[in-house]
Structures are given as C-alpha cells and as structure tokens.
Amino acid sequence: MLRPCSRPIRARIDLAALRHNHAVVRNHCGDARIWSVVKANAYGHGLLRAAQALTDITDGFALVEIEGAIALREAGIRRPILMLEGFYTPGEVALYLEHRLVPVLHRPEQVAWLAQARLPAGFPVYLKLNTGMNRLGFGDADFRAALATLQGLEGGVDITLMTHFSDADEARGIAEQMARLQAMRGSLTYPLCLANSAALLRYPETLGDWVRPGIMLYGSSPFAEASAESLGLVPVMTLESEIIAVRDLQAGDRVGYGGSFTAAAPMRVGVVACGYGDGYPRHAPTGTPVLVAGQRTRSIGRVSMDKLCVDLTDLPQAVVGSAAVLWGRGLAADEVAAAAGTVSYELFCALAGRVPVVEPDLG
C-alpha cells in the first residue's frame, strides 16, 4: 500500500486483465503454444508479477535478460524459458544448462560454443533465420552449416526454426518473409515459431507450433489502425496521479518552460503530478489526451520532470485532488503514444522506478 505521505502518482497493474489478454491470444492461436514475452521487465509491468499471473495458463516465457530468467527460476517458475538473443558470451552456456533455458541461436559462434558443451539428449534450441528483417538470424549458407553442426551433436538437439517479421503490422505484411522462410527450410519438418502479436492476429498462416505475443498481452494494439478495444484487449497498466494545483489564466498568459502554450482567452489550468521523471513522454505536445475526473481533456505546454499541465476550462468539477489518468483504463495508451509520436511499447517500458506500482483491489 502507499505510505500516507506519498506523491499521488502510481501505476496500477491489473493482473486479471493480463490473464484476459492471454485468453485472447489463446483464442487466436489454435493449437500453437504460447511464449509469453516478458522482456524489459514485462514491458514495464514487473517481470515476476506478470510471470506469476500467467504461469498456470501460458506455455512458456520469452525474454532477453539472463538475470530475469534466473529470477524466474528462483521464484519457482518451471515453465520453459526462451532467450530471444541467446548467449552473448560462451560462459553463459553453463547457466543455460543449469537453469534449463532455451537459447535462440542466431550466429555461428553461438553454435560453436554450444557444440563444446556436454548437452543432455534432446536439448532444445531455436535456430533463427534471417528472412528479411536483417537484424538477427542466419542466412542461407550459415544456416546450412549451423544445422549440420547441430545435427552432428551426440545425443541430438531438439531444433525449432524461428524468424521474426518486420512488417506484420504494416501494409507490406509477411508474404515476402514467408516465401523466404519456405525457400530456406525446403523439406525440413522442424517445428516453427514465427508470430508476434501483429502476425498472430492478422495472419493465421504464421501460427506454426509456437507464437510469441508481447504487446497484446499488456492490452495494447499492435496496429496503428485498430484499437485495442476493437481487438478485445483490456489495458493492464493504468498510470494515474492527481491534480495538485489549479489556477485561472488571462488571455496572453503563458504556461510552463519556454511558454510554449499561450492562453488565447481566459482559461482554467490544472497541474498534474506526473512528468518525464515518471516516464511520461517529454515530447507529448499540447493536445495530448489526459483523463481528469473521468473526463477527457488535453495537455497544455511542455511536460516537465515532475509535472504536466492540463486544460480544465470545460471541467468545472475538477479540483485539487481530482484523479488524472495518463493512460490505461478509460484512455488507451496507444492514443497517448500516437499523440506523442511513439508507440505504447515505449510508454510502458519507460515507466520510471520512482512510480509506485500497485495491484488494484478486485471488483
């Protein structure tokens, strides 16, 4: 619980919503199994909190941070764990064996390090293919070499083929990358793991054996043109604070650093205890939506470290102490992100450590 003297800002994390969104994934993914993506502290929602809420309903967890993976094991999580970037150094191979972590192998050195270890029979590995994103993954020749090395290992490894789409949420789609994948795998029948949130919602042909949803679990839409609500998703994080000051302005009065906003007519302004030091985007321009006392209004002026200002001219009921929702229930993070020229992924990940995180009472 909050200490009585705390600044009024907090992030509410609704774990029932997280489980609901996981059920939405399940409804879309047929028989494919689900890696719940919990990298970056579960997109800012809290790694252990999110994993504990999902562990009885999901099939595994995917992340990139080995400290996080070990923390999951130490918390008693027994589900498979997929490491999306694999090992960075050969010394990590032993940790993967000790903690039963599944590596994504995306470059030849990682295969060589693995080949030097004593592996249990059927050790699972993901082989990542570059099908056009040109970030991580093997090209044709390296893929054949990696496959030969892995197939030659004593005891045998359990291979899954993976790729990642660059445009599953965009007009270009996935066709070129799917064609490239088919060409690379030829007649190989290894299991497939391809789809992020956007692909699993839009392209059933990408479901394969395992899917890798992230953003939709947290209640945001992977698509610019479709709202989370229209996809049946519910926000998990609500960032809320309060109005800590109210003042009346005359025409010509300026607001905040640089006076980037000037009142055109008399108006009422509220100051919200939330700024970029809390993770609110400093780039959010005048006009970014904010929910005050349950009603939508707009931000005005520049966001500062601890505060931002809102227009209360049409909200006479708003007073010092009125609730302000920056994103979450009642105001989609996607909308705030779009106004600020970013995506809700970044808003969530940027939630600052100083913001207390609370889990709402059910009901």
Ligand SMILES: *Cc1c(COP(=O)(O)O)cnc(C)c1O
């Ligand atoms: C982050 C990530 C995902 C999840 O993507 P969303 O768009 O959040 O669904 C899936 N696969 C890989 C390789 C990732 O890095």
